[in-house]
Amino acid sequence: MLVHFTKMHGLGNDFVMIDLITQRARIDAAQVRRLADRRFGIGFDQLLVVEPPRDPDMDFRYRIYNADGSEAENCGNGARCFARFVRDQRLTHKREIRVETAGGPLMLAVQHDGRVRVDMGQPRFTPSALPFDAPGDRPLHALEVDGARLEIGVVSMGNPHAVLQVADVDSAPVAELGPLIEAHPRFACNVNAGFMEVVAPDYIRLRVFERGTGETWACGTGACAAVATGIRQGLLKSPVTVALPGGELSVEWAGPDASLVMVGPAERVFDGRVALR
Numbered sequence: 001m002l003v004h005f006t007k008m009h010g011l012g013n014d015f016v017m018i019d020l021i022t023q024r025a026r027i028d029a030a031q032v033r034r035l036a037d038r039r040f041g042i043g044f045d046q047l048l049v050v051e052p053p054r055d056p057d058m059d060f061r062y063r064i065y066n067a068d069g070s071e072a073e074n075c076g077n078g079a080r081c082f083a084r085f086v087r088d089q090r091l092t093h094k095r096e097i098r099v100e101t102a103g104g105p106l107m108l109a110v111q112h113d114g115r116v117r118v119d120m121g122q123p124r125f126t127p128s129a130l131p132f133d134a135p136g137d138r139p140l141h142a143l144e145v146d147g148a149r150l151e152i153g154v155v156s157m158g159n160p161h162a163v164l165q166v167a168d169v170d171s172a173p174v175a176e177l178g179p180l181i182e183a184h185p186r187f188a189c190n191v192n193a194g195f196m197e198v199v200a201p202d203y204i205r206l207r208v209f210e211r212g213t214g215e216t217w218a219c220g221t222g223a224c225a226a227v228a229t230g231i232r233q234g235l236l237k238s239p240v241t242v243a244l245p246g247g248e249l250s251v252e253w254a255g256p257d258a259s260l261v262m263v264g265p266a267e268r269v270f271d272g273r274v275a276l277r
């Protein structure tokens, strides 16, 4: 069966969008892995599947699949592309869009400049929210990785993040440490691993080795995780510009009881049709 899809990206974090409101298809982990392959499939970091909401107060539901077929609770760059997609597809004319995700509801606003503002919800630092095996909540946790003792910040943005401060992102050992942190046994559901260089209290550089995908050119929840843990450690002050390999995001956080708010672009690349088994 041929299914229409749209290829999009948020700062080079690339997605395939499939609308299962006007189409029908069965999506499973094996399909996702096949479509994710950049030679034998379409190629993407994540597949985003758009569906009708379960909660009548919501406008849509969208599911997030990493390239390895695992389902994720949240995707910041994906949320911006989702908002652009549902309007481009005339599935809604709204600019303020409420969407259900596995990690909870998100409020999206498509701005007149084309960028999308996402209310990413409140960060949750308690280890059980990730989950992370730790005796209690603190700004920094010790983590033994490959014989080295790292100091990491941990936070849930709906999905789990570990953030390591480094002196220079360009020379950070992302390829070596990323997979080891991602699959560390103290993270029962694995974790996204962020490598943060603090340039100034309002400016960081960031690389993210994403759970289920590997290093991506940008990670929206990773940007929020780095800002939230950095502010908590007294290193950063809101608003913060996050410079990722694919471009910059703006992240604001007014403090513990407030949501993080992220603003950034969403680009449409091409449309296509693909056979789903």
Ligand SMILES: N[C@H](CCC[C@H](N)C(=O)O)C(=O)O
Residues within 6 Å of the ligand: 013, 045, 046, 064, 066, 071, 072, 073, 074, 075, 076, 077, 078, 159, 160, 192, 210, 211, 212, 213, 216, 218, 219, 220, 221, 222
């Ligand atoms: N790999 C992530 C999901 C995608 C997040 C990222 N692409 C973003 O923009 O937030 C996870 O397994 O939690």
